[in-house]
Amino acid sequence: MNDIYSPVNEKEVSDFIYECHKDSSPIEIIGNNSKKIGRVIQCSKTLCLEKINGIIEYFPEELYIKVKVGTSLEEIENTLDSKNQTFGFEPMDLGFLYEGKSRGGTIGGVVACNLSGPRRFKIGALRDHLLGFKAINGSGEQIKSGGTVVKNVTGYDLSKLVSGSYGTLCALTEVTLKVLPKYEYQETFCLYGLNHNEAINFFSTAMDTSLEISGACFYPADNTRFFRLNDIKQNNSILSLRVEGPKTSVQERIQQLRKIFGASDYSVLDIFQSKAFWNLSKNLELFKNTNEIVCKLSLPITNASEFLSKFSNDIKYFIDWAGGLIWLSTKDVETISKMRIFSVKNNGHLTIYKSDDNYRRTEEFLTCGDTNFKILSSKIKKSFDPNLILNPGKMYAGI
Amino acid sequence: MVLHLPEADQKILDNKSLIVKELNRFTNNVLSDNDELRPYETDGLNVYKQKPLAVVLPENTREVSEILKYCYQHNIKVVPRGAGTGLSGGSLPLKDCVLMSMGKFNKILEKDFKNRCVVTQPGVTNLAITQAVQDQGYYYAPDPSSQLACSIGGNIAENSGGVHSLKYGTTTNNVLGVEIVLIDGTILRIGGKHLDSEGYDLLGVFMGSEGLLGVVTEATVKILKKPEAVRAVLIGFNSIEDAGSCVSDVISKGIVPAGMEIMDKPLIIATENYAKAGYPRDVEALLIVEIDGTASEVEAMIQKVLDIAKMNKASYNKASNSDEERMKFWKGRKAAFSACGVISPDYICMDGSIPRNKLADVLGYINQLSKKYNLRVANCFHAGDGNLHPLIMFDSNDPKELKKAEDFGADILKYCVKVGGVLSGEHGIGVEKRELMCEMFNNNDIQQQLSLKKAFDKKNLLNPGKVYPILHRCAEEGRIHIHKGKTKFPDLPRF
Ligand SMILES: Cc1cc2nc3c(=O)[nH]c(=O)nc-3n(C[C@H](O)[C@H](O)[C@H](O)COP(=O)(O)OP(=O)(O)OC[C@H]3O[C@@H](n4cnc5c(N)ncnc54)[C@H](O)[C@@H]3O)c2cc1C
Numbered sequence: 001m002n003d004i005y006s007p008v009n010e011k012e013v014s015d016f017i018y019e020c021h022k023d024s025s026p027i028e029i030i031g032n033n034s035k036k037i038g039r040v041i042q043c044s045k046t047l048c049l050e051k052i053n054g055i056i057e058y059f060p061e062e063l064y065i066k067v068k069v070g071t072s073l074e075e076i077e078n079t080l081d082s083k084n085q086t087f088g089f090e091p092m093d094l095g096f097l098y099e100g101k102s103r104g105g106t107i108g109g110v111v112a113c114n115l116s117g118p119r120r121f122k123i124g125a126l127r128d129h130l131l132g133f134k135a136i137n138g139s140g141e142q143i144k145s146g147g148t149v150v151k152n153v154t155g156y157d158l159s160k161l162v163s164g165s166y167g168t169l170c171a172l173t174e175v176t177l178k179v180l181p182k183y184e185y186q187e188t189f190c191l192y193g194l195n196h197n198e199a200i201n202f203f204s205t206a207m208d209t210s211l212e213i214s215g216a217c218f219y220p221a222d223n224t225r226f227f228r229l230n231d232i233k234q235n236n237s238i239l240s241l242r243v244e245g246p247k248t249s250v251q252e253r254i255q256q257l258r259k260i261f262g263a264s265d266y267s268v269l270d271i272f273q274s275k276a277f278w279n280l281s282k283n284l285e286l287f288k289n290t291n292e293i294v295c296k297l298s299l300p301i302t303n304a305s306e307f308l309s310k311f312s313n314d315i316k317y318f319i320d321w322a323g324g325l326i327w328l329s330t331k332d333v334e335t336i337s338k339m340r341i342f343s344v345k346n347n348g349h350l351t352i353y354k355s356d357d358n359y360r361r362t363e364e365f366l367t368c369g370d371t372n373f374k375i376l377s378s379k380i381k382k383s384f385d386p387n388l389i390l391n392p393g394k395m396y397a398g399i
Numbered sequence: 400m401v402l403h404l405p406e407a408d409q410k411i412l413d414n415k416s417l418i419v420k421e422l423n424r425f426t427n428n429v430l431s432d433n434d435e436l437r438p439y440e441t442d443g444l445n446v447y448k449q450k451p452l453a454v455v456l457p458e459n460t461r462e463v464s465e466i467l468k469y470c471y472q473h474n475i476k477v478v479p480r481g482a483g484t485g486l487s488g489g490s491l492p493l494k495d496c497v498l499m500s501m502g503k504f505n506k507i508l509e510k511d512f513k514n515r516c517v518v519t520q521p522g523v524t525n526l527a528i529t530q531a532v533q534d535q536g537y538y539y540a541p542d543p544s545s546q547l548a549c550s551i552g553g554n555i556a557e558n559s560g561g562v563h564s565l566k567y568g569t570t571t572n573n574v575l576g577v578e579i580v581l582i583d584g585t586i587l588r589i590g591g592k593h594l595d596s597e598g599y600d601l602l603g604v605f606m607g608s609e610g611l612l613g614v615v616t617e618a619t620v621k622i623l624k625k626p627e628a629v630r631a632v633l634i635g636f637n638s639i640e641d642a643g644s645c646v647s648d649v650i651s652k653g654i655v656p657a658g659m660e661i662m663d664k665p666l667i668i669a670t671e672n673y674a675k676a677g678y679p680r681d682v683e684a685l686l687i688v689e690i691d692g693t694a695s696e697v698e699a700m701i702q703k704v705l706d707i708a709k710m711n712k713a714s715y716n717k718a719s720n721s722d723e724e725r726m727k728f729w730k731g732r733k734a735a736f737s738a739c740g741v742i743s744p745d746y747i748c749m750d751g752s753i754p755r756n757k758l759a760d761v762l763g764y765i766n767q768l769s770k771k772y773n774l775r776v777a778n779c780f781h782a783g784d785g786n787l788h789p790l791i792m793f794d795s796n797d798p799k800e801l802k803k804a805e806d807f808g809a810d811i812l813k814y815c816v817k818v819g820g821v822l823s824g825e826h827g828i829g830v831e832k833r834e835l836m837c838e839m840f841n842n843n844d845i846q847q848q849l850s851l852k853k854a855f856d857k858k859n860l861l862n863p864g865k866v867y868p869i870l871h872r873c874a875e876e877g878r879i880h881i882h883k884g885k886t887k888f889p890d891l892p893r894f
Contacts, residue, residue, distance in 0.1 A: 061651040062754050084653075116595070124572055125595050127603060143847045144840070149752040151569065151786040151824035153558045153607040154839060155848050155866065160571075160603025169599075181653030204513060210536075210627040212692070249696035300592035302513050324594050347591040366597045372585050377599050379854035384847070395598065 004030075006048040010134070010142060010173045013052065017171060017389070018140025020045060024387040029167040031070060031106030036098055037113060037353060038166050038394040040360040049108055052173055060085055064131055064148050066176040069108030076107055080179055088180045089126045090117025093283045097354055100289040108172050114164030117282040118215040118242070121321040127163035129178040135162065135170035138385025148176050161380070167391040168399070169384040183244035188215070188274040189257045192236035192265040196220065196308040196319070199239050200301065203322045205260065206241050211253045215242030215278055216322035219286070223318060226285050229273045233265070240269075242278060284327060284353075286318055292329035293336060293355040299324065299348035307342060311335065333359070344369035366395060374399070402447050402830060405864040407495040411452065411475055418475065418497075419453050425465040428456035428503065439480065439498050443545075444488040444831055446747070446801055451478065451492035458503045460578065460586060460616040467614065468584030470497055476860050477582065479610040481522065481553030484545045486748055487829025489556065489609045489865055499614060501552050507531050508617070514592045515622055516575055521552025521615045525559075528620060537622040540567035543825070544733045552615045558607030560825040562658040562689075562732065565783035567623065569825060571606035578617035579605065582861045591619055604851075609827045610862040612855040626691035629657065630701055631725045634708045635682030635715030639663060642684035643758035645711035646782045649688070649704055650755065656704070658689040659783035660732055663762065666739075666777035666790070667731075673738035676731030679715045686782070687728055735779050736790065743775065743792030745801075749808045751815035752824035755785045764814050765789055772807045774800070786824035787815075813838050828866045836868050 007013045020027050028043040032050045053070035060083040067076055073091055080086050092115045095103025104110070111133075116125040132146025145158035162169055194202060199218040206213050219227075221237045232238065243253045254268055269277055287294050299307060301323040308317075308326070314335045317328035330336065336350075343350040350367040352359070368374055378399045381388065393399070411418070419431045430436060431453040441448045452475075457463045470477050480490035480500045492498045504520035510532055511518065517528055517539070525546040528539040542561030543549055549559065555577065560569035567573070576590030590602040605612055636642040642661050649656065662670065662678075662685045671678045678685055686708070690700040701718055708716060719725035731738075739746045753761055762778060769776045775792040791807050793800040809832075812822050816838045823832060836845060849867060852859070 059754075061647055061756065063650065114595070114600075121594060124568065127600060128568070128572055137847060141843045141847070143843050145844065145848075147752075147819070147821045147839075149754060149786075149820055149824070150784045151560060151564065151752045151781070152821045153609075153823045153825055153827050154821045155828070155836065155845075156604055156612075156851055157558070157571070157607055158604065158848070158851070160600045160606070161851075164595075164597065164600055180655075181651070184653065207515065208512075208624065210624050210693075245692070246696055246699060248699060249693050252693050252695055298593045298595055300514050302511075302592075321594065348593050349596045351597045368598055370587070372587050373589075373598065373601075376581075376585075376587065376601065376854065380599050380601075380851065383850040383854040 004046040004048050006051045008051045010052070010136070013047070013049070013171055013173060014136045014140050014142055016047060017136050017138065020389050021139050021387055024389060026389045026392050029171050029391055031109035034098065034103045034105035035094055035109055035113065039365045039397065040357050041391060041393045047171060049171065049173070050106060055079060056174065062148065063179050064176055065179050066148065066174065067107055068174055069172045070106050073104030073107055073110055084182050085179045086182050087129065087177065088119060088123045089129050090119050090282055091115050091126065092117050096288045097284045097294060107175060111163050111172060111175050112165065112167045118217060118278055118320055121324055122212070122214050127160050130159040130163050130175060131178055132176040133159055133162060133172055134174040135172045137170045138387060138390050143170065146176065150178060166394050168381060168395055169390065171390065185247040185250045186242060186244040186271055186274045187250050187254050188269040188277055189241045189243070189254055189261070190232065190267050190269060191239040191261055192233050194218070194237055194239055196312060197305050199319065200305050200323050202239055202261065203301070206257070207322050209256070209260070211243065211256060212245070213241050213322070214244045215240065217281055218319040220312070220317070223286055223316060226288070227277060227280060229269065229276060231267045231269050231273055233267060240277065242274060281318070281320070286316070286327070287329050290329050292316070292331050293333070293359060294327070294329045294353045295336065295339070296351045296353055297326045297328060297339065297343060297348060299326065299343065299346060303346040303348065310342065311339060340367045343367055364396070368396065403869055404449070404493055404830070405869065407493065408474070411495040415452055421469060422453060422455055422466065422497065425469065426455055426457045426462045428458070430454040439483070439492060439500065442483040442488060442490045443486045444491070444747070444829065446795065447488050447491050447830065449492050449494060451496050451498040452494065454498045454500055456500045456503045460580065463499070463580045463614055463616055464584040464586055466497070466499065467580055467582050471583045471858065471860060474858060474860065476863055478862050479556070479614050481550035481556070482524065482548050484549045485553060485557060485829065486750065486826040487823070487831040489827050489829040489862070491830055493864060501550065504552070504616065511592065512537070516592055516619050517622055518617065518619045519551055521555070521618055522550050525549050525551060525554055532622050536625050538625055539620055540573050540623055541570050544736065551618050551620065555606060555615050555618060556608065556610045557825065557827040560781065560786070562660055562729070562781060564781065565659055566655050566657045571603060573621045574602070574606065574618055575621055576619035577602060577605060577615050579613035579615055581613045582856045582858070607827065609829065609866050611852060611866060612861070628694040628697045629689060629691040629725065630697050630719050631687055631689040631728045632701055632704060632716055632718040633678065633728055634686040634688065634713045635679045636684045636686065636712065637682065637714050639684045639762050640759040641711045641713070642686050643756070643782070645686060645708050645713065646758070647755050648707045648711065650783060652703070652707065654700055654703060656688050656783060657691045658687070660687045661685065661780040661782040662732065662735070663778040665775065666735055666779055669738040669742050669777055670731040670735055673741055674731045674734040676727050678731055682715055687732060689725070732779065739777055739790045739792060744794045744796065746790045746792045747804055747808055749789045749791065749811055750823050750826040751787055751812050751820055753785045753787065753815050753818055753820035755782070757818040757820070758782065758785070761787065761814060761818060765811055768807055768810050772803050774804055774807055781824070785820065809835060830865055833866060834868050836866070
């Protein structure tokens with residue numbers, strides 16, 4: 001085990017990185033080490049940002065919160081909850097995936113992985129909610145970008161770049177995130193017994209309305225047992241459509257869904273079950289404690305059917321984002337290679353979310369088919385971190 | 400008006416005829432006569448004018464790539480241009496540049512309703528996208544007032560917004576993918592019909608990059624289903640403070656209107672005279688709130704908004720009872736700029752973003768400045784997201800007035816930053832606000848941005864002289880990060 005350094009303020013982070021920069025000595029950056037995500041990397045030093053924590057300012061009426069990166073997701077969500085607000089992007093709690101129990105980790109980790117939940121297709125990804133940040137780049141310099149306001153075209157939007165950069169560009173120290181008032185009410189309309197082709201078509205029908213569906217997922221019949229909710233019919237595949245907003249509007253829209261899909265077998269989840277359902281789904285509880293390799297596959301909706309026709313027998317999966325995202329697991333490394341080829345050919349993206357360390361060491365974490373993209377990525381990495389010391393190799397070997 | 404631009408390269412100027420000849424190898428559309436160049440000498444910020452060396456109008460990605468590669472190899476600067484409606488001088492030419500107009504990229508390539516997107520060339524106008532899909536009940540959400548003229552490529556470069564950005568976001572939230580060509584001719588496709596490619600978010604950082612990182616040759620944009628019902632209300636107030644606090648209350652009650660705009664009295668009068676939208680003339684501030692959703696939701700929300708308005712001492716209200724009436728409400732607001740053009744020989748439109756609760760404070764300050772500079776000002780705000788557009792009126796026949804107007808504008812923006820806002824909400828920095836960047840960023844911040852620029856364009860040939868200060872200001876102000884008494888990287892250029 002190498003030395004773990006846990007600075008307590010920005011200046012200490014800056015000094016530490018500056019020294020490492022001078023010696024070109026690689027650093028692994030961690031929050032509270034909750035996520036075993038990305039490639040396994042060899043670093044002589046570990047920088048733990050957990051002690052850079054605390055809420056800096058929270059202005060509910062301005063709809064933003066500014067926090068230090070080591071603050072736990074739980075603490076932040078509780079704070080927002082006290083003002084009846086929330087993050088629109090529904091951050092995922094990957095604790096269930098890695099450890100079988102809740103562990104949301106630090107907000108820095110959530111931002112670094114751009115973790116966005118079921119509402120993503122309607123409201124944007126986490127990175128669309130990051131208004132600004134402060135960080136220390138790979139030369140040990142303090143940098144900042146963005147601000148606290150939603151509309152901002154003042155220099156490059158570095159917030160977009162740092163979210164989902166897995167700590168390879170800079171060590172974040174402070175983030176400002178947009179928050180939203182909670183929806184007053186929600187219900188979920190569940191349809192049973194569809195196959196994946198029908199599901200994709202039904203998504204399309206639902207999305208072709210003005211009903212403002214804010215969650216749309218599909219679980220095949222074998223994969224639904226973990227939803228222990230009264231109004232879920234077990235032993236069936238489930239297609240779920242979430243509707244959120246003022247109560248009368250939600251009920252009206254559910255009524256319209258009844259009209260459209262009423263000929264099929266269905267049930268409606270009340271607000272409590274609906275919330276529970278989407279939490280279970282969002283936190284990937286389908287894959288709780290799995291030893292298989294877990295992947296996230298983003299595809300154009302129209303390619304999802306073809307993908308599933310090819311691979312559904314070899315994988316455990318569910319569909320999210322109204323057909324745009326497939327979460328899946330498999331033991332078979334060969335299958336993953338084939339899926340990577342499929343994703344590149346069909347303009348999609350496959351990311352490994354969980355795997356054993358051997359796979360993480362030897363195989364790609366992301367799937368990139370474009371050499372020019374990699375060349376530019378490598379230049380971008382160097383523009384933040386000239387000596388390649390921050391989480392080197394975590395995203396791509398050599399970058 | 401004297402504007403500092405990067406120094407022209409005399410060798411390039413001397414070689415004009417050769418360069419033009421070479422450019423003709425790559426495309427049939429090269430303009431180089433003085434008369435032909437004139438239409439390209441300025442953009443929406445027409446106080447600055449400069450003819451380029453030559454204009455090219457490529458017709459496909461290959462031509463773009465070959466032209467850029469040629470320019471890169473010969474160290475020729477390139478300025479991309481869409482429709483030229485930009486308000487910060489982003490497509491202002493340089494004397495020794497090749498201006499690349501994307502006007503011939505004017506086709507919509509694919510309407511894909513299953514994936515709910517449109518694939519388009521960048522020269523297509525913003526409004527044309529909506530027009531292409533509206534028969535199927537779809538539309539493209541960002542709606543800048545210039546939507547009839549401005550191009551999608553320009554929208555991407557400026558991350559443009561509109562009155563409906565409050566609910567549906569700006570361009571960055573509505574573009575799924577782009578094809579771009581880098582200055583060395585490399586063609587890259589980023590994103591596409593799927594969401595969230597992993598890897599560095601080049602798509603995100605490209606939005607609002609003001610033509611400095613690459614040339615957009617294709618875009619895949621998201622289309623949305625039209626809402627079931629839409630209504631708007633006009634609400635009048637006797638003070639701007641009341642209007643501002645009404646906006647804050649609406650937002651903090653969890654209501655997300657499709658749009659929420661404020662106009663101040665001078666603008667109400669100007670637009671009412673110009674567009675006859677039916678606005679009340681006896682109020683100090685007018686708020687337009689638009690709500691969309693299901694029919695009953697819209698009714699309920701309109702009522703809630705009116706209740707909140709009443710609590711904030713609203714003196715007037717009127718709800719739209721038909722789509723025609725609703726469009727009429729917007730007609731005034733969308734004609735705000737033209738209306739100012741009628742009452743004043745010239746105006747410049749500023750664009751700052753501030754925290755919503757600072758609206759009244761900032762407006763009060765703007766009025767003080769108006770007296771100080773003795774120039775008229777009219778204000779509109781995208782109030783829901785704190786984006787304000789003061790329109791400063793002046794007469795360019797009086798050489799002193801432009802300078803005064805510019806100083807007035809700069810003072811407003813500095814104040815925006817002071818109260819926690821930013822220099823630009825949607826028009827970009829361009830040449831206009833370049834020297835103010837140090838109000839927001841210190842030397843480290845700017846060096847980081849410049850080094851990112853280098854990753855895309857190491858010779859700094861693509862749209863140089865825009866966005867970042869060239870008058871050495873931040874560096875001279877001495878805000879360089881001093882580490883243990885030593886400046887880091889003393890050899891790094893301090894621009
Ligand atoms: C009357 C009026 C009203 C306006 N209202 C609004 C408004 O409500 N909201 C708003 O946001 N803006 C508004 N604007 C500003 C302007 O319309 C927008 O900034 C618009 O997006 C500019 O588009 P354009 O095609 O005219 O771009 P241009 O002005 O030609 O260029 C703008 C920038 O984009 C770059 N660029 C253009 N095309 C490309 C490309 N293909 N690849 C790379 N870079 C490119 C240029 O280099 C330049 O930096 C308004 C302007 C006017 C005149």
